[in-house]
Amino acid sequence: MIRLPNLMRRFRLYGSGSRRRALLLLLWASALAPGLFVVPAGAETMVYQRKIIGQGRVYETPYFVLEGPAPGPVVLLDAGIHGDETAGVYALYRLLPRLQVQAGKLVILPRMNAPACSAFRRFLTVDLNRVFAGYPGGEPYEYALAWEVFSMVRQEKVEYVVSLHESRRHYQPQTDKNFGQTIVYVVRPMPPYVNAWLAAINRQMSPEEIFLPHYDYRDGSSTEVLIKSHRLKGGFSVETWTGLPLSRRIELQQLVVLKFLDTIKFPYTLTK
Secondary structure (H helix, E strand, O other), X not given: OOOHHHHHHHHHHHOOHHHHHHHHHHHHHHHHOOOEEEEEEXXXXXXXXXXXXXXXXXXXXXXXXXXXXXXXXXXXXXXXXXXXXXXXXXXXXXXXXXXXXXXXXXXXXXXXXXXXXXXXXXXXXXXXXXXXXXXXXXXXXXXXXXXXXXXXXXXXXXXXXXXXXXXXXXXXXXXXXXXXOEEEEOOOOOOOHHHHHHHHHHXXXXXXXXXXXXXXXXXXXXXXXXXXXXXXXXXXXEXXXXXXXXXXXXXXXXXXXXXXXXXXXXXEEEOO
């Protein structure tokens, strides 16, 4: 259960004014009604659901489903697979009350590894992003959590995954350890729409903020396993560089997400 003091502490992280009031309303409604309710979206209606991964387990965490009244793409946006990568978590919580979906479905998982996020550590026992697809009831808990996320992707019929990450080092092509300011893809050839996505992101960026494409395949990584097992249409990791201020990294994560939705022609609107 989400307690009101915890809501208020979280609430202060996400802005002020109308945006702040909108987020409080969303979080308070989520706390009181974990099931289904309908949110006005212009002339149409958007169905909003708050669901739980790991009910009653140490890794229990909510995810949110925003579904339009017509068929369309199904996109998972996730963050917090590593608990010390905070920009993506903030970015998704800030976008959540502002997104209105006209068709298709957005699945938003802001704190995938809730215990690591609470501890502000990359992981507690093993790296969650190296143990997919895990297995039911696995120990340490990361194996069970990986299995629940894996199963949720199948259940929600996800077609695209965009996973928000951060890197302590700015991208250097000559090494496979520096990922800052990249869009990481894991299938070759690179999906053709990635160039259009990058072009839309990089307009009016400073040189150190420009995003570049980078191929990187890691066994047990969530994106790779989900693409291969569920035959997704696309899966990517977004890596912002922690050398940039946190506020700017949050802005960049939001921008990358929205430009991805634009690129695949996902029908949504964004309120102020």
